[in-house]
Amino acid sequence: MSSPVSIEAVMAGLEERRYIGDRPLATSIFLALALGRPLFIEGEAGVGKTEAAKVMAQVLGARLIRLQCYEGIDVAHALYEWNYPRQLLHIRLLNDSADRAAAEQEIYAKEFLLRRPLLDAIDNDDPVPPVLLIDEIDRSDEEFEAFLLELLSDFQVSIPELGTIHARRPPFVVVTSNRTREVHDALKRRCLYHWIDYPSVEKELAIVRARAPEAAEQLAHDVTALVHGLRELDLYKAPGVAETLDWARALAQLGATRIDTSLVDATLGAALKYQEDLERAREQLPELVEQARGA
Amino acid sequence: MAVQAPDLLPRLAAFARLLHDAGLDGGPGRLTTATKALGFIDLRDRAGFRDTLRACFVGRREELPVFEAAFDIFWAPPDPRVRAGFLPGKSRPLPLAPDRARSWMQALGLNQGAQRPGDLQEVVNESSGYSADELLRHKDFDEMSWEETEQVKRLLQQSPWRIAERRTRRSRPARRGEVDLARTARQSISSSGELIRLLHRQPQLRRRPLVLICDVSGSMERYSRLLLIFAHATARRERLETFVFSTRLTRITRLLRKREIEPALSEVSKRVHDFSGGTRIGEALAEFNRRWARRVLGHGAVVVLVSDGWDRGDPELLAREVSRLRRMSHRLIWLNPLLGSAGYEPVTRGMAAALPHTDDFLAAHNLKALDELGSLLAGLGRRRTVR
Numbered sequence: 242m243s244s245p246v247s248i249e250a251v252m253a254g255l256e257e258r259r260y261i262g263d264r265p266l267a268t269s270i271f272l273a274l275a276l277g278r279p280l281f282i283e284g285e286a287g288v289g290k291t292e293a294a295k296v297m298a299q300v301l302g303a304r305l306i307r308l309q310c311y312e313g314i315d316v317a318h319a320l321y322e323w324n325y326p327r328q329l330l331h332i333r334l335l336n337d338s339a340d341r342a343a344a345e346q347e348i349y350a351k352e353f354l355l356r357r358p359l360l361d362a363i364d365n366d367d368p369v370p371p372v373l374l375i376d377e378i379d380r381s382d383e384e385f386e387a388f389l390l391e392l393l394s395d396f397q398v399s400i401p402e403l404g405t406i407h408a409r410r411p412p413f414v415v416v417t418s419n420r421t422r423e424v425h426d427a428l429k430r431r432c433l434y435h436w437i438d439y440p441s442v443e444k445e446l447a448i449v450r451a452r453a454p455e456a457a458e459q460l461a462h463d464v465t466a467l468v469h470g471l472r473e474l475d476l477y478k479a480p481g482v483a484e485t486l487d488w489a490r491a492l493a494q495l496g497a498t499r500i501d502t503s504l505v506d507a508t509l510g511a512a513l514k515y516q517e518d519l520e521r522a523r524e525q526l527p528e529l530v531e532q533a534r535g536a
Numbered sequence: 537m538a539v540q541a542p543d544l545l546p547r548l549a550a551f552a553r554l555l556h557d558a559g560l561d562g563g564p565g566r567l568t569t570a571t572k573a574l575g576f577i578d579l580r581d582r583a584g585f586r587d588t589l590r591a592c593f594v595g596r597r598e599e600l601p602v603f604e605a606a607f608d609i610f611w612a613p614p615d616p617r618v619r620a621g622f623l624p625g626k627s628r629p630l631p632l633a634p635d636r637a638r639s640w641m642q643a644l645g646l647n648q649g650a651q652r653p654g655d656l657q658e659v660v661n662e663s664s665g666y667s668a669d670e671l672l673r674h675k676d677f678d679e680m681s682w683e684e685t686e687q688v689k690r691l692l693q694q695s696p697w698r699i700a701e702r703r704t705r706r707s708r709p710a711r712r713g714e715v716d717l718a719r720t721a722r723q724s725i726s727s728s729g730e731l732i733r734l735l736h737r738q739p740q741l742r743r744r745p746l747v748l749i750c751d752v753s754g755s756m757e758r759y760s761r762l763l764l765i766f767a768h769a770t771a772r773r774e775r776l777e778t779f780v781f782s783t784r785l786t787r788i789t790r791l792l793r794k795r796e797i798e799p800a801l802s803e804v805s806k807r808v809h810d811f812s813g814g815t816r817i818g819e820a821l822a823e824f825n826r827r828w829a830r831r832v833l834g835h836g837a838v839v840v841l842v843s844d845g846w847d848r849g850d851p852e853l854l855a856r857e858v859s860r861l862r863r864m865s866h867r868l869i870w871l872n873p874l875l876g877s878a879g880y881e882p883v884t885r886g887m888a889a890a891l892p893h894t895d896d897f898l899a900a901h902n903l904k905a906l907d908e909l910g911s912l913l914a915g916l917g918r919r920r921t922v923r
Binding site: 248264265268269271272273275276278281283311312313315317322323325326328329332345348382384420421422423426429430433434435436475476477517 | 561565566569572573576577581583584587588590591592594595596597600704705706717718721722724725726822825826830831832834835856860
């Protein structure tokens with residue numbers, strides 16, 4: 242499929258692949274595609290940022306290239322690296338009399354290049370431009386951000402030994418961040434911005450139905466209401482949509498069709514990951530469960 | 537791509553200016569993006585129009601409410617039944633400087649027919665979250681004496697300490713350390729694949745981020761100003777995040793970025809509305825731990841908490857939050873101005889509860905004490921203290 246022609250087309254594409262998004266998100270995606278700009282998606286952990294990029298790749302019929310960021314990620318891990326062992330072997334196999342300069346040129350050719358995700362995305366021959374997902378950019382450091390800045394504005398990279406490589410078909414770039422730190426304004430300025438919030442009860446229920454169909458209707462309803470109750474508590478880490486789905490699946494595995502206090506108590510770890518949060522939730526568990534069942 | 541409506545472009549530029557005055561980036565780059573983006577959508581689609589401008593002009597979550605408010609006020613349809621800019625259930629306050637608010641009201645025709653002149657200005661005040669139980673007094677930092685400022689600045693310049701470094705996951709070429717395979721291989725290519733010399737690498741070092749959390753409640757009044765000057769000077773050379781609290785926590789990192797100290801401090805006093813109120817250290821730290829810790833305590837941050845420990849809140853809560861804060865930071869330093877006065881013992885309930893959970897407990901009553909803090913920060917080891 243080529244680039245969607247309207248906001249509605251994006252909406253339909255997302256829905257078809259069981260991603261329950263809203264119109265503002267579809268608008269941002271549509272515009273990012275139309276303008277050829279990267280899309281910067283922020284939101285709490287587990288609200289579906291990465292999933293949005295994955296689903297968009299399916300909608301576009303494009304290859305998904307994912308770059309997971311971490312502290313210390315650098316050009317060698319993100320862009321390219323020379324395959325030194327191969328180069329060494331090659332040069333040792335050459336005749337001693339061979340011309341040194343020619344040999345050096347030979348070993349700095351594309352076949353000695355280890356292509357990392359970013360080079361892969363820029364230098365692509367795909368029929369449809371790929372979707373480049375730069376995941377959790379907040380985990381990388383400032384040096385890497387500065388490097389991305391250049392890449393994202395011109396869609397080109399320079400390799401000293403080879404020259405500059407332009408993207409013939411720029412990829413659709415999605416950058417995600419959990420906001421564990423503030424990403425520099427200069428990078429954001431090159432992107433369109435979208436904040437994904439926790440969904441409403443109705444929307445989250447629709448997500449559970451679509452993504453965890455093994456959970457019975459009543460169970461899906463109970464779990465969604467319970468998670469919304471938990472988010473109201475003052476927790477260190479409120480459960481995300483991903484946790485709701487995990488929890489619904491876990492309870493379905495146990496054969497539950499409704500929730501009760503002991504069942505919730507036993508599986509609470511699917512939703513809350515901090516000891517303090519678990520304690521706080523357990524203090525008011527009967528009320529929370531009661532409230533969720535009644536909702 | 538041409539925008540369909542003829543008068544849209546100047547309107548859009550004016551909207552960008554309003555956003556700019558309200559603290560968002562409404563510069564030419566974003567304006568150009570927005571203009572282009574609008575070419576792709578149906579302008580009669582109001583929701584799409586709003587979504588488009590949001591995607592183009594907003595860059596941070598905190599900016600979302602400001603954007604929505606500005607949008608409501610600026611693009612409000614002319615409706616005689618409601619006062620412009622006050623769509624029921626929709627309008628939110630817009631943080632504008634008083635003079636800008638006045639000129640915008642004039643420009644948008646908001647003061648005509650308004651029941652109360654100065655609407656926007658009053659909205660601004662409501663936005664600051666006045667509540668009855670907070671002892672709110674608006675402090676003016678503009679009265680700072682010239683000598684005081686100069687003295688602090690001079691002293692901070694004379695003792696140019698820098699915060700200690702930590703190892704990062706990046707490496708740099710070095711004479712010793714781990715063998716750097718990539719560089720070694722690369723070099724041996726020029727000698728036809730013979731390994732002649734091993735090259736080494738070592739982890740790169742970077743300065744630790746510093747987080748300052750300052751108590752500016754009534755009992756800290758005499759010290760708050762001094763501490764803010766300290767924060768402003770430190771922010772010039774370190775990666776510093778600054779928060780102040782009395783009954784509520786406010787992040788002032790961005791406000792302190794102004795180069796000149798006077799405008800920076802008057803900005804702080806304008807935005808922080810509970811200077812010299814009561815103290816709830818526990819609640820303030822709880823808020824920090826939940827809302828900010830994960831965002832500002834990465835990369836081995838050092839936390840400096842400045843407070844006299846006079847707390848009206850629950851000591852148990854305080855102990856719990858201080859202990860959590862410590863677990864999330866590389867080092868937690870508590871500065872107490874009272875520690876400098878003769879005969880002081882940390883016996884207030886709050887202080888007694890929190891003390892076992894801090895790594896260091898230092899004085900902060902004068903410039904010399906701040907200088908000693910500087911030496912401590914400069915001398916921090918690479919490893920965490922054993923706790």
